[in-house]
Structure formats: C-alpha cells, structure tokens
Amino acid sequence: MIGWTDEQRTLRAAAAELGAAVGKDHLERDATGEFSRDGWALVRESGLLGLPFGTEYGGLGADLLTTMYVLEGLGEACRDGGFPFSVTTHVVSTGVPLHRFGSAELKARYLPGVCSGSAIGAHAISEPDAGSDMMAMRTTAVLDGDDYVLTGSKSFVSNGPIADTYLVYARTGKAGAPDAITTFLVERDSPGLHVGQPMGKMGLKTSPLSELFLDGVRVPATRVVGKVGAGFLVLDHVMKWEILLSFVVNLGEMEHRLRESVRYARTRKQFGAPIGSNQSVSNKLVDMRIGVETSRKWLYDTAEKLVARKNVTTDIAITKLVVSEANLASALAAVQVFGGYGYMTEYGVEKDVRNAVAGTIYSGTTEIQRQRVAAMMGLG
Amino acid sequence: MSRIDEITRYVVAEFAPDIRADELDADYDLLDNGVVDSLGLLRLIGWLGERYDLPVDDIDLAPEQFRSVRAVDAFVESALVKGPAL
Structure with a gap:
C-alpha cells in the first residue's frame, strides 16, 4: 500500500x-x-x-x-x-x-x-474504417518540400470541438506495416483542417466529441512528434498514460458510488428493515467493493511497474479491462440498489451507467484488450 | 550463444515457427515482410527490455531499430553502451 x-x-x-x-x-x-x-x-x-x-x-x-x-x-x-x-x-x-x-x-x-490550459488538446486516431485496427488507417501524410501534406478524415475525436491543438496520426508508410504511422502536431487554424459538429452520444455528454477532416493540410516536418514511422510506438506510450490517468478517475467515481450506495442501503427501509440487510443487496455492495479494491491494485501496481521501467504491455491491457468492466458493473449495481430512484435521471445514478459504457470502448475495447493479452502470450 | 543468435532464436520461435533459426538471415526485413506486426513489435520490445534489462520506456524508439535481427542487435548494443536517452 x-x-x-x-x-x-x-x-x-x-x-x-x-x-x-x-x-x-x-x-x-x-x-x-x-x-x-x-x-x-x-x-x-x-x-x-x-x-x-x-x-x-x-x-x-x-x-x-x-x-x-x-x-x-x-x-x-x-x-x-x-x-x-x-x-x-x-x-x-x-x-x-x-x-x-x-x-x-x-x-x-x-x-x-x-x-x-490555454490551448486545449485532442488526438485524432480512429477513422470511419479503422477503429481498433489503427494500422488500417487511410489518412495519409506525404512529404512535399519541408512540409507533410495530410489528407483524410478522423472520427470520434474527444475534445475535438473545443481543441486548439491536435495530435494527428497519419500513414507515411506501407499500409499495415508497424512503421507506417507518424504523429503530427496540427493547429486548429491550419488551412484545410475542418472540425465537425459535436456528435450526440450515449454518455460522457459533457465532453464534446467530433469528426476531423483534413483536406491537404500542410504541416511543417518540424511538427512531427517522435520519429517518422514511430507513430505506433508514440501511441503505445500515450495509451499507457491514458489508461492510468483516465481510469484512475473512474476509480474515484466508483469509490463515491460505493459510499453513496452503502449509505442508501443502510438507511432505506423496506419491510421494516434496511434493504442492505438482505443478502441479495449486500452482495451487490460487496461486489462493488471488490471492484474498487481490484481496480486500485491494478492501477497503482501497474503504475509502479511503469515507473520502475518494467514492461507493462500486458499489465496495462489487463488494467484497462478490469477497471472499465468494474466501473460498468458498479454503475449497474448502483441503479439496482437505488431501485426506481436509480433509474430516474434527476438522481444522477443512471448517468453513470451511460458514462461507464464508454470506458469499455475508448482506449481499446474490452475485446481488443483480451486480444492484446493473448498476443503477448504468443497466441495471436 | 552470441546475442545475435539469441535474438534470432527468439524471433523464429515467436514469429516464424515454421523455419529454422539458421534459415533466417540477420538482414532479412522483418517489418516489410510481415514477420513482425505492430503487436509483435511490442512483444519484441518487451522481451528485449526484460532479457537485457533495457529501460525501453526511456529510450527514443523507432521501428528502424527492429527492422532486422542485425538492427535489433545493434539497438541492444547501443542501448547498453549509451544507456537510456532521458
């Protein structure tokens, strides 16, 4: 500890x-x-x-x-x-x-x-036909003099509508090759860059998201982040941080949700007794607690390993999977504990379910994390 | 066993199990020929970090360093001599 x-x-x-x-x-x-x-x-x-x-x-x-x-x-x-x-x-x-x-x-x-915070940041990775399979991205960057010319489109850009700078991942090499992707820093006012309208979504509604369109955007070669062709390695580093920082926020949310759910289960009486005295309810709260403690261990153990310069490729995938699924299970359990009040929007409990679903998708879906762990085991 | 032999054995065992280690030329392009894909690259880097105690998260990585067995060997040599690029 x-x-x-x-x-x-x-x-x-x-x-x-x-x-x-x-x-x-x-x-x-x-x-x-x-x-x-x-x-x-x-x-x-x-x-x-x-x-x-x-x-x-x-x-x-x-x-x-x-x-x-x-x-x-x-x-x-x-x-x-x-x-x-x-x-x-x-x-x-x-x-x-x-x-x-x-x-x-x-x-x-x-x-x-x-x-x-004067320049809000975002990154543009996913494309209409290349989500989890980022190596299939079609956005290209072609060297022309001292600039790269970026052409293509990006989807699901979190912070897209409000961002001032974008880290755009684009293809500079043979499609599918691990050295095919390069990372570019692109300013919002670059000619040819068009930011789409905010897109409606299921959860995390207060965090705006949009598409990004690149129509021959010229980016100085000096704004390549990392080496040319090293975009996949840049993204791997970013994902480690993204998973640890984004999902430790979820850990805090789970702690709050557990505390409120326990308080409610101890004070809400039905049939003359607190609902938490029923095992069918208390078991849900115990599972929420296990989710909190398991998430905390994976998050901080993996972070300590990363700081100690150990290889965390497998750990980070497991961490992401464990925490995002625990958060979703916790949010669903809270709705059940609060019953009708949990289902009503005015109490804010159901919102957590919608938000938590996002966590099982962004930063690599649950399915992709399993695939990644399998690959690290030499299975794919 | 030399380091280059050890790297060759690892690459063959993990990414090209249908050939023998002595059939893999040290200059064969592992990336362009699809022997090592993106996730394979992470596995290879992870193995190198643990096997040779390299602080891979501090080193300025580029795919070129993993294009062939000889390039990987040179990368390890450079990392061991220079230490991490902090």
Whole structure:
C-alpha cells in the first residue's frame, strides 16, 4: 500500500474541491451536452493540467503516482463524468507525447499551453474504417518540400470541438506495416483542417466529441512528434498514460458510488428493515467493493511497474479491462440498489451507467484488450 | 550463444515457427515482410527490455531499430553502451 504524504493529500483535496465545484450543475449540462467552460477556467487556475510536466514548461513536475492520486480525488468528487474525461484527454493527447517524444522546439512552444490550459488538446486516431485496427488507417501524410501534406478524415475525436491543438496520426508508410504511422502536431487554424459538429452520444455528454477532416493540410516536418514511422510506438506510450490517468478517475467515481450506495442501503427501509440487510443487496455492495479494491491494485501496481521501467504491455491491457468492466458493473449495481430512484435521471445514478459504457470502448475495447493479452502470450 | 543468435532464436520461435533459426538471415526485413506486426513489435520490445534489462520506456524508439535481427542487435548494443536517452 502506498503511503501518501501530506503534500500529496493536500493536492488531492484541492482537486476534490475543484471537482465538486465543477460538478454542481452536472445534471443540467448532461441533459444539454454542455462542456463546462467555467470548470475549465477553474481547472486552469488550479495548475492541475500541468501536474506531470516539467516546471520549465509551467507544470508542477509531479510523478505519475501523484498525478494519479490527485486525479482519483477529482473523480471521487466530480459528478460530471465528462469533465474529468476532457481533462485527462487534454493531458494525455498532447502533453504526454510532447513531453516524451517532442523536440526541444516543440516542447518550448506547445507545452506551456498544455500546462496552463490555454490551448486545449485532442488526438485524432480512429477513422470511419479503422477503429481498433489503427494500422488500417487511410489518412495519409506525404512529404512535399519541408512540409507533410495530410489528407483524410478522423472520427470520434474527444475534445475535438473545443481543441486548439491536435495530435494527428497519419500513414507515411506501407499500409499495415508497424512503421507506417507518424504523429503530427496540427493547429486548429491550419488551412484545410475542418472540425465537425459535436456528435450526440450515449454518455460522457459533457465532453464534446467530433469528426476531423483534413483536406491537404500542410504541416511543417518540424511538427512531427517522435520519429517518422514511430507513430505506433508514440501511441503505445500515450495509451499507457491514458489508461492510468483516465481510469484512475473512474476509480474515484466508483469509490463515491460505493459510499453513496452503502449509505442508501443502510438507511432505506423496506419491510421494516434496511434493504442492505438482505443478502441479495449486500452482495451487490460487496461486489462493488471488490471492484474498487481490484481496480486500485491494478492501477497503482501497474503504475509502479511503469515507473520502475518494467514492461507493462500486458499489465496495462489487463488494467484497462478490469477497471472499465468494474466501473460498468458498479454503475449497474448502483441503479439496482437505488431501485426506481436509480433509474430516474434527476438522481444522477443512471448517468453513470451511460458514462461507464464508454470506458469499455475508448482506449481499446474490452475485446481488443483480451486480444492484446493473448498476443503477448504468443497466441495471436 | 552470441546475442545475435539469441535474438534470432527468439524471433523464429515467436514469429516464424515454421523455419529454422539458421534459415533466417540477420538482414532479412522483418517489418516489410510481415514477420513482425505492430503487436509483435511490442512483444519484441518487451522481451528485449526484460532479457537485457533495457529501460525501453526511456529510450527514443523507432521501428528502424527492429527492422532486422542485425538492427535489433545493434539497438541492444547501443542501448547498453549509451544507456537510456532521458
């Protein structure tokens, strides 16, 4: 078990306070699918967006475990599940790859905007015909003089409608080859870049998402992030961070949900006794608790292994699968515990189910995570 | 066994089980010829990290470093000599 310092606990408490403030009007904004601009202003002031990045760029220089612990606090307190998703998307989509793979020039130019939140980040990976199979992507980048010319379209771009900078993954080599993809930093106002309208979706409604269209967008070769052909390796690094940071938020959400469900099961009486005294109810709460504890172990154990520079390719896939499925099971169980109240939108319990389904799809579906683990076992 | 032989044996065992190790030329293009795909590349990098104690998450990786058995051997040599590119 990790022993957190007073400084780490203070940071987490600040994130929780921020999350509570942002989530105040979560039901209204979930109904209209509205991103909280006021919340973004608060998160910018807090310094949270620069947590894991160097102080020379305006970040706080926190390590991975501290960053996770603070985001767990944000998830525990913020009832607007879409907002922390936009926060972690911003941090991992542009900040993490720039910090790890960016040239000195790119870091100096773009990381301060990531840390301050003045330039919202997004990444564009999936395409209409290439979701989990990213190596089949059709968006191309062709070298022309000192620029690459990007042509194609991207789907499901989280933060797409509100982003200022995009990390676009495009094909620079033979289709299907592991060295075929390259990562480019593209600014929103680039000629030929068109951002689609926000798309309606089942959950995470307050985190806007859109398509992205690239019609001969010229990107200076100096804005390649990492080496040409190394896009798959850049994305592998990004996915490790995305899974740890996005899903530790879900851990916080599960902790809050469990606490509220236990409180309700102990106070709600039917047939003269608290509903939690029935094993059919208490078993659900025990399973929710097991989900919390299992998720916590996988998240922080994997993070510690990553920090210790161990290979976590299998661990990260298992972590993603375990936490996202536990979150969905927890959200469904909470609806059952709250009964009719859980089903009504005004109590905010059903919303968690819709949000949790997204977690089993983005960052690699549950099915793809199993396939990845199988591949690492030499089975595919 | 030399390191290049060890890498060859691993690549054959994991990605080309239908051939013998002495049939795989050290300069054969593993990526263009589809021997190692994207997930295979992650497996190979993971194995190299554990076998030779390389901090692969700190090294500036590029697919070219894994194009052939000889390239992989050179990558390991470079990583061991220079240490991580922090």
